Amino acid sequence: NAGVTQTPKFRILKIGQSMTLQCTQDMNHNYMYWYRQDPGMGLKLIYYSVGAGITDKGEVPNGYNVSRSTTEDFPLRLELAAPSQTSVYFCASILATGGLLYSGYTFGSGTRLTVV
Amino acid sequence: GENVEQHPSTLSVQEGDSAVIKCTYSDSASNYFPWYKQELGKRPQLIIDIRSNVGEKKDQRIAVTLNKTAKHFSLHITETQPEDSAVYFCGSGSARQLTFGSGTQLTVLP
Numbered sequence: 001n002a003g004v005t006q007t008p009k010f011r012i013l014k015i016g017q018s019m020t021l022q023c024t025q026d027m028n029h030n031y032m033y034w035y036r037q038d039p040g041m042g043l044k045l046i047y048y049s050v051g052a053g054i055t056d057k058g059e060v061p062n063g064y065n066v067s068r069s070t071t072e073d074f075p076l077r078l079e080l081a082a083p084s085q086t087s088v089y090f091c092a093s094i095l096a097t098g099g100l101l102y103s104g105y106t107f108g109s110g111t112r113l114t115v116v
Numbered sequence: 117g118e119n120v121e122q123h124p125s126t127l128s129v130q131e132g133d134s135a136v137i138k139c140t141y142s143d144s145a146s147n148y149f150p151w152y153k154q155e156l157g158k159r160p161q162l163i164i165d166i167r168s169n170v171g172e173k174k175d176q177r178i179a180v181t182l183n184k185t186a187k188h189f190s191l192h193i194t195e196t197q198p199e200d201s202a203v204y205f206c207g208s209g210s211a212r213q214l215t216f217g218s219g220t221q222l223t224v225l226p
């Protein structure tokens with residue numbers, strides 16, 4: 001049971017490049033999330049998904065896209081990378097039904113992204 | 117949307133003393149309030165959580181209290197140890213969305 005796995009751990013992008021951050025969970029959690037954490041700051045919600053085929057915007061979705069084709073995977077796509085997207089990105093998941101959480105949020109180990 | 121304020125932003129205590137971190141939230145519909153500990157360069161780890169139908173929860177040296185009327189909740193760490201040094205984040209929301217506070221850097225001085 002690996003929990004929430006994120007790849008890559010580190011990446012440097014040039015302005016205007018694109019990339020996909022991968023997130024996979026093996027806990028059969030139905031809700032998944034992407035957060036970003038800027039230095040010395042809290043976590044900001046980018047996108048979330050309550051199940052396969054369903055995604056919704058969080059607090060800071062601009063410049064990102066997501067998809068959820070399976071229960072296990074929730075990739076985050078950056079198009080046209082900008083320096084403002086330099087951050088640490090965390091994926092998280094929980095098991096929930098009708099708004100009731102059956103577990104706490106489990107976070108991946110993060111992806112440290114630098115845009116130069 | 118939900119707004120979460122966390123205080124203080126930094127806290128230094130002597131080993132063995134208690135530490136208290138407070139958070140206020142704005143959305144009265146929020147029903148889940150977790151606390152996370154994050155060590156430098158690591159992922160946030162859940163240390164304790166409380167739901168809106170409970171006023172207090174304790175787990176060994178850690179306790180959380182919730183005042184729904186005043187919309188605030190607090191983390192209490194007793195008998196602090198050097199390994200408690202980390203950044204602590206509160207969260208407020210529900211299964212669908214969780215909003216985090218800006219964090220408290222706790223330093224336990226030996």
